[in-house]
Amino acid sequence: MKTLLVLNGPNLNMLGLRQPEVYGRETLADVQALCHSAGQRLDLNIEFHQTNHEGQMIDWIHQARGRVAGIVINPGAWTHTSVAIHDALIAAEVPVIEVHISNVHKREAFRHHSYVSLVAQAVLAGFGTHGYVLAINHFAHLQRTAQGLSLIHISEPTRPY
Ligand code: DQA
Numbered sequence: 001m002k003t004l005l006v007l008n009g010p011n012l013n014m015l016g017l018r019q020p021e022v023y024g025r026e027t028l029a030d031v032q033a034l035c036h037s038a039g040q041r042l043d044l045n046i047e048f049h050q051t052n053h054e055g056q057m058i059d060w061i062h063q064a065r066g067r068v069a070g071i072v073i074n075p076g077a078w079t080h081t082s083v084a085i086h087d088a089l090i091a092a093e094v095p096v097i098e099v100h101i102s103n104v105h106k107r108e109a110f111r112h113h114s115y116v117s118l119v120a121q122a123v124l125a126g127f128g129t130h131g132y133v134l135a136i137n138h139f140a141h142l143q144r145t146a147q148g149l150s151l152i153h154i155s156e157p158t159r160p161y
Helices: 028-042 054-064 076-080 083-092 130-144
Strands: 003-008 045-050 070-074 096-100 122-125
Touching: 003 028, 003 054, 003 130, 028 045, 028 130, 054 083, 070 083, 070 130, 096 130, 122 130
Parallel strands: 003 045, 003 070, 070 096, 096 122
Antiparallel strands: none
């Protein structure tokens, strides 16, 4: 069975409490349960993590190399700041889907740029916590198609910064 890594960055442990008008009332435990049931349904093993420490996130991304079929990542505020996470995702050579609960493009200008989008296969924003399920579904869909996950690489030309 293939493994997908679902990674969550800073402050996402506060989901349900933090700005519910933006992020909703579901907790991170609810999101984890959603991801695990999607994984069960689609025959994918889900590893789910959250951290407020950038080095920990980078270590998890490095450890994904050669081990997991895909990474679903909500990098939180590191989306907009972290060249280190961008570089780690390139080094991992694992297909990436970037997820944001809120529609970042409808929010402050500093949320409009993402270092992660430059290395992501796809980006989901504004679907609420369902975005995680959509991302997991998409990996399962790719696995069923002729290409398969293993043929998907992140080495597409990146946009100019
Ligand atoms: C977020 C959007 C980011 O801008 C913000 O810093 C977060 C959460 C989202 O899921 O909508 O922490 O990634």
